Amino acid sequence: MDVLILAGGLSHERDVSLRSGRRVAEILRDRGVKVQVQDVDTRLLGTLSSLADGVVWPLLHGSSGEDGSLQALLELAGVRYVGTRSKAARxxxxxxxxxxxxxxxxxxTPDFVTLPQSLFREVGAEQVMDAIVARFGLPLAVKPARGGSALGVSLVTDRSQLSRAMVHCFAYGDNAMIETAVxxxxxxxxxxxxxxxxxxxxxxxxxxxxxxxxxxxxxxxxxxxxxxxxxxxxxxxxxxxxxxxxxxxxxxxxxxxxxxxxxxxxxxxxxxxxxxxxxxxxxxxxxxxxxxxxxxxxxxxxxxxxxxx
Missing domain, CATH: 3.30.470.20 (ATP-grasp fold, B domain)
Structure with missing residues (x-):
């Protein structure tokens, strides 16, 4: 059994992905499994075409590894792989x-609202934030609507912290999810x-x-x-x-x-x-x-x- 671990990629979580790939490879090798670790680059499709009886384990974190894109590519290549299929991943x-x-x-799940960055500019950021606090109260959790590893996530316990939390969130995506902090x-x-x-x-x-x-x-x-x-x-x-x-x-x-x-x-x-x-x-x-x-x-x-x- 050959295992091809995909790790790295170009997301904010590249370093975590590389560490994940190395660690899983070590554990599988200790079990006698033949493992290769590869980044996702121009060599990938060529490698997949030569993977006859093996399995791909995608360990990319962030958008390309979790939004269904890589899974769809693996399905196009006709290889067997570990994890959720592209439709459910999306x-x-x-x-x-x-x-x-x-x-x-x-x-x-905590009560929430999802708002795009453009709305804050069009309607007025302060008015939108006032409406959020009036509706949900405090504390709040602010996070990108897409993403992982808690990147762009803030806990807001005071109204004065909300503006900075929104700026931090929008650094990682155009849509913010603001939810009651349970x-x-x-x-x-x-x-x-x-x-x-x-x-x-x-x-x-x-x-x-x-x-x-x-x-x-x-x-x-x-x-x-x-x-x-x-x-x-x-x-x-x-x-x-x-x-x-x-x-x-x-x-x-x-x-x-x-x-x-x-x-x-x-x-x-x-x-x-x-x-x-x-x-x-x-x-x-x-x-x-x-x-x-x-x-x-x-x-x-x-x-x-x-x-x-």
């Missing part, structure tokens, strides 16, 4: 659309498999000395992780069921990670779904895999073998 990539899909299934226990649940055969890895609890932003995620020291999460049995079951529901109704395949807040009433409030979660040493899915009764190498090899079917 839906999952746009946060407000994803919220609408899993929200129809009764999955709770308080509670921050949890990430990773899901392995497809459809009714999907299973959840142990939930990971995240305790951060401030916003769980890009710096906190990929630079050690600011975050404490608890795996499994320090939850009562019933709460653990609820967050697990929420993640499995999102994975199934979104039509996701092979692996995903669902980020949520377990609010003070014991209700999972889903924040985001990731079809290409980070796989670095500090990333959440690998931490959950280490806490699983199975060996992490067994889990990763199982992901690859499932893509052969």
């Amino acid at each position: 839906v999952a990539w746009v946060k407000p659309v994803a919220k609408a899909v899993y929200g129809r299934e009764g999955v709770l 308080s509670g226990t921050e949890v990430a649940v990773s899901v392995i498999g497809t459809g009714t055969d999907a299973t959840a890895l142990p939930p990971v609890e995240i305790v951060c000395d401030g916003p769980y932003d890009y710096d906190a995620r990929y630079n050690a020291g600011r975050v404490q992780y608890y795996t499994p999460a320090r939850l009562e049995t019933a709460d653990a079951a609820r967050v697990t069921e929420a993640a499995l529901t999102v994975h199934r109704v979104m039509g996701l395949r092979d692996l995903s990670r669902v980020d949520m807040i377990l609010d003070h009433e014991g209700r999972p409030q889903v924040l985001d779904v990731n079809i290409a979660p980070g796989m670095t040493e500090t990333s959440l899915l690998p931490q959950a895999a280490v806490a699983d009764p199975r060996d992490i190498g067994e889990i990763y090899e199982g992901i690859v073998r499932a893509a052969l079917v």
Whole structure:
């Protein structure tokens, strides 16, 4: 079995992608799997044409790796690959659309509004921000409507912080999603498999000395992780069921990670779904895999073998 890992790309998350690719390659090689790691460049289609019986594992983060574009190219090339197919990836990539899909299934998500940068210029930024605060109150979470790794995300606890948060958000995209900031226990649940055969890895609890932003995620020291999460049995079951529901109704395949807040009433409030979660040493899915009764190498090899079917 040959595995071609695609890592790198040109998004803001290139460095994280390269680290993810190297780490997954190491673990698979320890299992005796033949692995090649390649960037996405002009050599790609030639490499794919020579990949007879192998599997591609795309580990690109950001737009080209998660918005369905790369998946569509792999489908055009007729190769087998790990992960969600292009159509479902396009839906999952746009946060407000994803919220609408899993929200129809009764999955709770914080109340939100999505607004383009152009509207702030046309109507007047201060008036729009006043309307946002009047409608949702404080605190607020401001984030790009598309994107990952918490790039462009801000927590706003005072009206005076909102303008800077919007500027920061629009540096990463033309559409902002502003949502009620729910308080509670921050949890990430990773899901392995497809459809009714999907299973959840142990939930990971995240305790951060401030916003769980890009710096906190990929630079050690600011975050404490608890795996499994320090939850009562019933709460653990609820967050697990929420993640499995999102994975199934979104039509996701092979692996995903669902980020949520377990609010003070014991209700999972889903924040985001990731079809290409980070796989670095500090990333959440690998931490959950280490806490699983199975060996992490067994889990990763199982992901690859499932893509052969």
